[in-house]
Amino acid sequence: MKFVDEVRIQVKAGDGGNGAVAFRREKYIDRGGPNGGDGGNGGSVIFVADPQLTTLLDYRYQQHHRARNGEGGMGNDCNGRSAEDLVLRVPVGTLLRDEATEEILADLSEAGQQVVACKGGRGGLGNMNFATSTRQTPRFAQDGTPGEERMLRLELKLLADVGLLGFPNAGKSTLISIVSRARPKIANYPFTTLVPNLGLVQYKDGLSFVMADIPGLIEGASDGVGLGHQFLRHVERCKVLVHLLDMGTESEDRDPLRDFDTLNQELAKYSEELSHKPQVVALNKLDLPHAQERVEPVTRALRERGIAVFPVSCATGLGMQPLLDAMAEVLFTGRTDKLHVEPPPKVRAQKKASAKKAPATKVAAKKAPAKKAPAKKASAKKSAVKKAPAKKSAVKKAPAKKASARKSAVKKAPAKKVVKKASAKKAPAKKSAAKKAPAKKASAARRRRS
Template sequence: MKFVDEAVIDIAAGHGGAGCVSFRREKFIPFGGPNGGDGGRGGSVWMVADPNINTLIDYRYTRRFEAKNGEPGRGSDQFGAAGDDIVLRVPVGTVVTDVDTGEQVVELLVPHEQVLVLKGGDGGFGNLHFKTSTNRAPRQKTPGWPGEAKKVRLELRVLADVGLLGMPNAGKSTLIAAVSNARPKIADYPFTTLHPNLGVVRLGPERSFVIADIPGLIEGAAEGAGLGHQFLRHLQRTRLLLHIVDLAPFDDADPVKQARAIVAELKKYDPKLHAKPRWLVLNKLDMVPDDDRATRVSEFVRRFRWKGPVFEISALTREGLQPLMDAIWQHVAAGQVKVAEADLRFDRDEGAP
């Protein structure tokens, strides 16, 4: 299935039905009263966060969704039927934004969460509604109210605890494949990853977290160069960023210069994303001679002026992965909010019998 994480669609709620002007006409009843019914309510537009959907592909080709209009009122005290609502199912983590105003309409973060996006128009009043003791034969009616309509942008931001950040071919896909059940495409050329990949890391009972891998960033990504800038939104909900650095690049590039370029692009894109906790992970140490490894690592940290945590790994040989995963779990678990379940045996007043 093709991965689609952004779509622009038109949605419209149904219009309310018009009221009816009618009078009772039967044999031997020369002056029947008003019996025109009200119009029906228009259908509304709802959105539901469906955990079984992981892409917005359904909204790539179908771009307009309209709810049914309410039926008009009729005589004999018959009210119009309400229009059917429509329910749009989107992945968990979808952000809905009004294209015209730029305001965020809703953010669906909870599985099976159902939110009213557009309200259908109310039905108009028939002349039965205007009958009073002094106005015995009203001829007034009102039209139905129009339903709301908007052009919205759907953006999928995946929900992950840890995000991988780095240049193309830094080894992000190899890392996520080594520690989780994800199986991304891995090759020896840049931009092998074309869309985000999610992997679940399980360290033991009730010890698991989710890692997100996005396409690699290059210099100028904030201005649209490369692919990674299109998917940086997927890192905005993560609790921790792992900056993967290729310590043995095949093109003899300067790893420090590449790492600084990544940090600069991150700051240009979103200062809040730049301020997230970030760890430095030096990868591909299996390609560095053992006697030169410590020198190269210390030289990189000194030139990069890095003061945070540093991890030395080889995703290919799985060297150093277990300490890294244990440290990530401790960081993620420390940020989790634990809700204590109330014990019904003691959830009562002390004076109660």
């Protein structure tokens, strides 16, 4: 069966029937009144989550879905028949999204859950409903309302508890075939898995959980390289992710630690929430001789990061039980103690030293200018405060000198005026002397005449 997880469809609810315009025409009944019936309601479009379905293949080729219209009203007080609702069954985990507004209308995440996507139109009223004492023969009726119409995008997100992640040919399909009854295609070439696969894992004490295997991711998947990110939506609902590292790869451009970092970067590009989900790191293909040589350095490098690893061999079943126990503990208890380990003492000491040094340097870098700057400013302020009174005293003394100079000038100014006045007084004396001189000459002339 072909797996389809995203389709676009157009749905249209039925229109309501029109009301009827009719009058009674019976023998021996004079002036029969209106008896037009009401129209029937149109059918609605309803989506129902069906646990028996696993794909949206039915909607890939039939993209237009329309409910029936309601029947119109008839005479003799007969109402039209309402149309039946159109029920569309979709797999559990389907999202209904409005194509025009990108609004999520419903998330059908439970079996049997249903939602009305388009509501049918209401039937119109017949003329018998408009008869009154003043309008006894209404010759009009009400039309039915049209049903809703929408363009929807259906997105399927498989419901699984555990999601398998890894590069192509890392052993994800082999793992799900061992722990469950799923039978995906397994071959010795990349991108064997083209569609997600679900498997039910039977655990201890009657507990079980669903595991999802998605196609492998490679570097550049966010840009569409390989199969891209189109299948990562199927692990968004998972509570825990199992990250399989291929320890048996012989390619020169492949390295387990580099694959681990690359895949986590692709997860972060797709969804920040998905990148923070708990991860169980498993080192696969330990049955190969050259893979066992890489286990120790990879384990040591991941332990330095505080990540616990689970060496397994999906081909022989080695290490399956500890891996299942780690998954079940996260699923049923929510604890992630088994997923983390303490780094070695040297690494912890280095981290503590770097953690202590880094804040110290930062604090020193922040505090050094703060201490020196206030000291300089304080000394400058203190010297300014000390020198300021001197300046002020000088400023105060300067007016005193100016005032004394002004006062002395004011006092001396009258002296000059007095001198001027004295000279002014003396000047008339000279004039009087000048005047007296002719008087002497006149008296001498008189004497001579006499």
